[in-house]
Amino acid sequence: xxxDGSTIASATGGTLHRDAPAGDIVTDTRTLGxxxxxxxxxxxxxxxxxxxxxxxxxxxxGCIVSRSVPESWTGGAVIVPDTTRALQAxxxxxxxxxxxxxxxxxxxxxxxxTRALIANALKPMGEVHQTQGNLNNHWGVPMTLLxxxxxxxxxxxxxxxxxxxxxxxxxxxxxxxxxxxVNVGPAHLEELGGLDGVQQEKGAMFATARPGDIxxxxxxxxxxxxxxxxxxxxxxxxxxxxxxxxxxxxxEVIPEKLSTRARYRTPEGEVEVVIPAPGRHxxxxxxxxxxxxxxxxxxxxxxxxxxxxxxPVGMRMRPERLPSGALAxxxxxxxxxxxxxxxxxxxxxxxxxxxxxxxxMLELGPQAAQWHRQIAGEAGSLALDHVLFVGPMMATxxxxxxxxxxxxxxxxxxxxxxxxxxxxxxxxxxxxxxRGARLEDVLRALNPDPGQGAP
Ligand code: ADP
Numbered sequence: 001x002x003x004d005g006s007t008i009a010s011a012t013g014g015t016l017h018r019d020a021p022a023g024d025i026v027t028d029t030r031t032l033g034x035x036x037x038x039x040x041x042x043x044x045x046x047x048x049x050x051x052x053x054x055x056x057x058x059x060x061x062g063c064i065v066s067r068s069v070p071e072s073w074t075g076g077a078v079i080v081p082d083t084t085r086a087l088q089a090x091x092x093x094x095x096x097x098x099x100x101x102x103x104x105x106x107x108x109x110x111x112x113x114t115r116a117l118i119a120n121a122l123k124p125m126g127e128v129h130q131t132q133g134n135l136n137n138h139w140g141v142p143m144t145l146l147x148x149x150x151x152x153x154x155x156x157x158x159x160x161x162x163x164x165x166x167x168x169x170x171x172x173x174x175x176x177x178x179x180x181x182v183n184v185g186p187a188h189l190e191e192l193g194g195l196d197g198v199q200q201e202k203g204a205m206f207a208t209a210r211p212g213d214i215x216x217x218x219x220x221x222x223x224x225x226x227x228x229x230x231x232x233x234x235x236x237x238x239x240x241x242x243x244x245x246x247x248x249x250x251x252e253v254i255p256e257k258l259s260t261r262a263r264y265r266t267p268e269g270e271v272e273v274v275i276p277a278p279g280r281h282x283x284x285x286x287x288x289x290x291x292x293x294x295x296x297x298x299x300x301x302x303x304x305x306x307x308x309x310x311x312p313v314g315m316r317m318r319p320e321r322l323p324s325g326a327l328a329x330x331x332x333x334x335x336x337x338x339x340x341x342x343x344x345x346x347x348x349x350x351x352x353x354x355x356x357x358x359x360x361m362l363e364l365g366p367q368a369a370q371w372h373r374q375i376a377g378e379a380g381s382l383a384l385d386h387v388l389f390v391g392p393m394m395a396t397x398x399x400x401x402x403x404x405x406x407x408x409x410x411x412x413x414x415x416x417x418x419x420x421x422x423x424x425x426x427x428x429x430x431x432x433x434x435r436g437a438r439l440e441d442v443l444r445a446l447n448p449d450p451g452q453g454a455p
Contacts, residue, residue, distance in 0.1 A: 001094045003037070004019065004076075006019055007022070012090060014081075020062040025039050027039045036059075041084060041087065041139065056074070088169075092142070098145075098148060101177045102154075103156045103178045104170075104176030104205060108198060109183060110342075116310060117286050117289035117310055120306040121298065121303035121307055122293060123303075124302040130155070130157075135158075136160035145173070145174065155174075157174045157176065163188075164192060180215075181227065186198070186367075198223075209233035211231070216236050217238070219237045220284065246265070246294065248264055251263075251283035259278060264304075266290060266294065267300070277316075279342055279343075317331045322429075324425070325424055327350075329343075335432050335437070336434075341375065344379055344384075347428065348383050350428045352427060353386075353424075353426050354384045354427075357433075358389055359431075360390070376397040380404060388419070390415045390433065390439065412442045416445035
């Protein structure tokens with residue numbers, strides 16, 4: 001949505017230094033186009049105020065700053081006390097003027113997948129605007145709202161947290177009409193103080209619901225199911241066969257297509273769909289998407305047709321054929337015990353010789369060693385052939401993995417050196433770890449030129 005200087009000033013409570021016509025609000029000079037307003041965010045690593053000259057050179061029509069406007073600045077200008085708060089106020093302003101429904105979702109694992117599935121399921125409603133990339137925090141959520149095209153009919157906004165109170169703040173900015181919590185799991189435990197803290201934090205998505213809002217509850221997750229719904233808000237359920245609104249009756253991974261055939265009971269009868277991503281957890285996320293569709297009056301059969309067009313996002317179970325002929329599944333984008341467990345069960349459904357390369361899971365707080373042992377034990381209980389534990393925490397947990405052949409390494413380089421020459425065309429290798437575990441380095445050592453892409 002384009003905003004002019006006086007609207008920006010009134011929406012942010014800022015001072016109009018000099019007015020200028022309406023333009024998009026942009027925070028990054030690299031993506032700034034002529035005629036936009038440049039909002040100078042003071043971030044952890046960068047201060048937007050240092051980029052005003054660049055913004056002007058690229059044709060910015062105005063700036064939103066928390067310092068005095070430089071003499072050389074000839075465009076419009078609004079001065080605010082805090083540019084992050086101004087961004088949030090502008091996001092809230094745009095939200096308030098959006099006439100269509102807004103869907104908000106959070107969860108410990110599967111937010112991005114579920115967000116994209118919801119967007120696909122809502123295609124029958126017209127133009128869906130959704131979170132791009134990982135813009136799901138206190139900057140990303142307002143940026144998502146500000147980027148709403150005038151032609152959009154429905155918004156799907158992903159909300160993430162890394163500290164207490166963030167989801168509440170984001171839910172107030174986005175004020176979704178339909179709210180969904182994918183799950184409550186062991187992620188960001190350090191900042192949120194254990195699983196109770198995670199439940200409390202995610203629970204804010206429901207706690208802030210207003211009368212008439214609809215809360216979509218994953219009943220397979222005990223902690224989500226236990227979150228109270230405020231008076232006047234409606235509760236819809238998704239999950240396994242006991243779920244009232246959308247029940248996942250059957251999920252079968254089709255290994256050669258890295259897809260999942262899923263069958264659901266919906267208020268409009270049974271629906272079957274092949275979702276182009278592997279795993280029961282994906283089928284469960286899709287049950288959430290169908291529930292959102294039901295909440296917004298979209299026929300679940302039409303919504304399911306949209307799910308069939310889903311395209312997996314980023315480094316999530318991305319298949320890659322290695323020069324050795326082995327199939328790598330690159331899921332090294334992030335990891336917590338819940339998501340590692342989901343990925344291991346996908347690997348266990350694959351044909352051939354199964355390898356898991358597991359990297360440290362970071363930010364798990366004081367119970368970290370225990371969580372690593374639990375995952376190692378789980379890897380041992382599945383039908384896997386080889387498990388490589390990479391990193392100090394995984395290496396320590398390795399003895400808990402009984403069954404497969406086990407190797408432990410302190411670093412990705414050591415793991416890569418050991419793996420070299422050991423893989424063949426019958427092998428499928430899952431790479432899963434936290435970003436900081438650098439498992440993609442192992443993959444790159446095995447396949448320096450991934451240009452060929454998918455198998
Ligand atoms: P987020 O945006 O919350 O980080 P993603 O959609 O990017 O989540 O998925 C991250 C990883 O979490 C996936 O690769 C998958 O392994 C796992 N995952 C996705 N959905 C679920 C789920 N419902 N339960 C458990 N793990 C999941």
